[in-house]
Amino acid sequence: MFQSFRQAMAWLHTWFGLVLGFVLMAAFFFGALSVFDREIDRWAIPETRIAPQPMPSYEKLLRPAFERMQPTPLAIDAMRPRVDGPMPAHFDTVDSWSAYTTHRDPVLALYAGYQVPHAKDAEERIWAYATIDPRDGRLLPDEQLKIGSGFFFPLHYGLTLDWKNLGIWIVGFSALMMLAALVSGVIMHRKLFREFFTFRPGKAPLRSVLDLHNLTGVVALPFHFFFALTGLLIFASTYYFPLGETQLHGLHERHEQAEARETGLPHARADVSAGLANVDAMVAEAQRRWHEHGKAGEVGFLVLQHVGDANGYVSVYRAGTDRIALVGDGIHFKASTGAVIHEDPPATPVARVSEFLTGLHLQHFRHWLLRWLYVLGGLTGAACIATGFIFFVEKRKKQHAKTGNQGSRVVDALAVTTVTGMLIATLTLLIVNRLLPERLPAAWASRGDLEVYLFWAGWALAMAHAFVRSAPVAQERANPAWYEQCRTVSAMALAAVLLNWITTGDHLIKTVFTHPYWPVAGVDLFLLASAALATVAAHRLKARLGADQLAQSTEAGHA
Amino acid sequence: MLEGGAAALLLFAAIVANGVGMAWVALSMDVHWQQVQGTAPSRGAVRRLRVLGALGLACGLAACLRVDHASMAVLVWIMALSAAALVVTCTLTWRPGWLKALAWLAGCEARP
Amino acid sequence: MPRTFTIDTSGSPRLHIAARVGAAVLGGYGFAWGINAVTMALLSAAGLEFHDAEFLGNLLGVLAFLVVFLWTFAARRLWRVWAVLTSGGALLAGTGSWVQSWLV
Incomplete structure (x- = not known):
């Protein structure tokens, strides 16, 4: 099946990365948000802004x-x-x-x-x-x-799939695959040190996407490795290897009595x-x-x-x-x-190592710089996985267009769903949190449940849109959903900041200067930065989409 | 352990030292020196940049250790290294000329 | 010198991939469980505190899972992978229980 060791590792990296990358993306992104979970709580529950x-x-x-x-x-x-x-x-x-x-x-x-x-x-x-x-x-x-x-915190380790802890098992297996992908990725990467600082956006898309994939994977390699590993270790004795409750119950019992x-x-x-x-x-x-x-x-x-x-x-x-x-x-x-x-x-000594490893993941410490660096690490991980999807599509797009294979079209639509779609779902949650009335009719679902349903509905809508617009990928062109969803993200992020102002009276001048309250100011500033970034991305994507169409029409003209 | 303003200042110094050190490490690589200066680096310049780069990163670690408990300082340093590598890569991609100043600071100039 | 891997491809490649993935996931888990159990039992026998032994067992178990997972895909003969993972896992887990029976 495989001609060489490197090829075996490449197969593993590609296919397990593709299948579980979607889960890992959510783990990294919502994990990055969970670094500031308490601050997001303050944004979402205005009466607790103290x-x-x-x-x-x-x-x-x-x-x-x-x-x-x-x-x-x-x-x-x-x-x-x-x-x-x-x-x-x-x-x-x-x-x-x-x-x-x-x-x-x-x-x-x-x-x-x-x-x-x-x-x-x-x-x-x-x-x-x-x-x-x-x-x-x-x-x-x-x-x-x-x-x-x-919500974001349990979502990042259990996907909120509570039935038989299924979500915790899926995320755990994905974390193991993250470790496998890191090892196999380092083996596949021929120029790890020589291209450590390399990103060439001017080159062909295939090359520049791979540059970005390698860059985001390699520079934060310790972060990716240790967060996947410590995430597994935190749950290992309770869920993944419950030896103390099963096979080695006797030893556990003996210890409890002695203690x-x-x-x-x-x-x-x-x-x-x-x-x-x-x-x-x-x-x-x-x-x-x-x-x-x-x-x-x-x-x-x-x-x-x-x-x-x-x-x-x-x-x-x-x-x-x-x-x-x-x-x-x-x-x-x-x-x-x-x-x-x-x-x-x-x-x-062993307990000290264990406390250090779990502590570095669970972050009970007081260190704002390190918290932001963790957010950066998490987002780098998400970017690494997203560029992995795009590389998968770019590499196969041409071949698939020739043979009529729909594979790259489906993967591209799923990539839209997990990248911009995930942002849309998150922003939907924040927006409905500000829009829903405090008291809902008694016959309705509780306010919190309704927020969660709308979060999933927003995500499903983004997915539907990504698939509906995906036809051009099968003809070797870009999916316009990338551009359209980037636009949506920037509009929604702005709307969330505005709604926070309108419904609570907390605008940035107040939360930064006159009555500093950083938890809310931080969320608002992060939303504004996301809006700006999404606008820039939308602009770039639009330009590429235009170039695509131009190339198509000249091709048609020549024919 | 330091608190407040002094801690913030030292952490800032740590980030700068890591960034400068990482940039020197990058400049010690042929391809990136070429990107910045347009020529090939001399053997002496490469060695000098490597040593200075390592020193810069070590200064960053020292500053981190001065602020926090060692276990926390090491994490701050490693994460700041990742951030520094990302910033250096972006600079090399879009504004390579900016790194000329750091090459000059290291006493390594482009050969005519 | 890169070694050439000649993997027995008797039968359909789809079935072969399924067998390899199955070995990696299920066999790997069983083997990791075994490593975990034997580490915990032996370290407890050596006088380590229960939760210390448990942590080291978990750590070695997870790392062993990673290593055998990669090995499953790199290995030349799949039947050997299955054999090592299942019998090795059972042997290790059995040793764990045996050591426990001496201690408790």
Whole structure:
């Protein structure tokens, strides 16, 4: 089948790249957007446009908020089949209360887990969620879609295909193929170093597209490799290789028991009620201990386990803003007395490597330059895959035109769908987010669901358009959809910025100069830059389209 | 670890050092020297540009390390290298003449 | 000197490609699972903490998957790929379970 090793690698690179490139494109692009997921959330939910807040006082603010929480009727209905007998009117036995924030979050996420009386599985828990304003404890509407952290982020690792985690498996396999494509690409590339800085836009399209493909692949090679690899590692033990839950369950169990003995943190309630010492004092003590070790002292995660029970304990985890490694440095207190039970020991060398690798992907650190460089890396990856598609088409267009093969036409239309179509879908989401009324009729889907449906509808429309306009590709000419969709993208990006101004009153003069608020200003500026870039691209494509037509008519004249 | 203005200034310096270093590395390659100067580079110029290029990149790393925890500094540096390579490529493509100034700065001029 | 690859092309090329892709995806996964299991078990036996062993197992498993995936396409004889990946994967996984039974 293959004459040489290099040819085998080329076959693998071409065909796996083509089939899974569409998935990788979405992973890279929505991953790049997820770098600023919290900021996109602020743009999409105007009531939360406030400055990031530290973890508030438990005594003053968190306790009343936790005490008000109860599972939603929807969650109670979902639990019903797993319980023998009636559901209680009120869930009283709190298994855990926890609060989570990051240095970029102005809102605080609260989680409450309750024991379920008469549950078939004794370990069964029912959960309640809330989002509060950490300044006054006011409950914020939680039904609005957090477009960044609640949609783009899961889309980039699971395509929102939740059935049997299918999306996570598809993206995982695609990440493995990204690694394979990088290795095979380096093997195929004969002049990796000699052409490191080379881009020749003046040459024939085939050459210049390949230049761009190589350039975007090679200069950000470490980024591409490590993001695909760490993405796989983050999910490996839970989804891809769940050995601890299956084949090596025994070893896992042995470890859990040893850990419980070592840390002295009780796994279950003692069923003896007990009071709660001052939690704010525990937080202060944790911060004092972190400070002693020269670590930044913000609290990221606060957990109260077995609330109201003698076995209750409070865990305080650090928000790791000052280094890459994702570490909690958790300190655990006995709830009834406030005495320290256990302090997480320093990480082992292997754990340090693991925390570094997962941390570099999950980005809990505070470093705005690095965040923007990550966006650049992600977009470079997307550009690399997109130019790969275009190269595939350019290489075969002529041959296919002669033989009447529709292959390059289909691939070109799919490329339009994944490049400009993906932008159109994203912008559709932002625009409908600003256009839909706050309260929708009760019979309709929820506002967030409707936004997501329209996102997919926008993408489907772009795809239909790309296919409808694709006929010229089969005659070795360019698909006008490229140009038309670039125009659409620039108009939609402008519209999104304008709609943000009209519906919230936040325009760039305000968000940059008079009342600086960078999360919203950043999204607006990014949209304007995209609009400008799309306009330039549209202009270039139009010129090429014109030249194409001219060549066709002279050819026809000669004939 | 530095904070605020000093950190921003040093990070900016790191980006500049990486960019200049990367440009010198590019100029040490025959084809790109040719693009900029129109002639072939001398053996001495190539060696000089390689050494200076490496020094520039090393200065970039040093500046990154001065600002952040080492694990973070290395990432900032590697990502800034990618950005520098992209910028140098774009300059070579559309405005190769601009790099004459950097060749002059390195003390390497085109042979008549 | 580039080696010349003479790959048995008995049968249709389509079937051959399907067999190769199948070997790469399924055989590769099984083999990676085996590497993962044996690494985790052996490192646990060597006294490493469970999650440390798990991380190193995952890392080696993913990298092994990548290597055997590429090898499947480069290899001369496909039957040998199938044989190595399936029997190797089973042997490695079996060793993992055997070591676990000694530890627990």
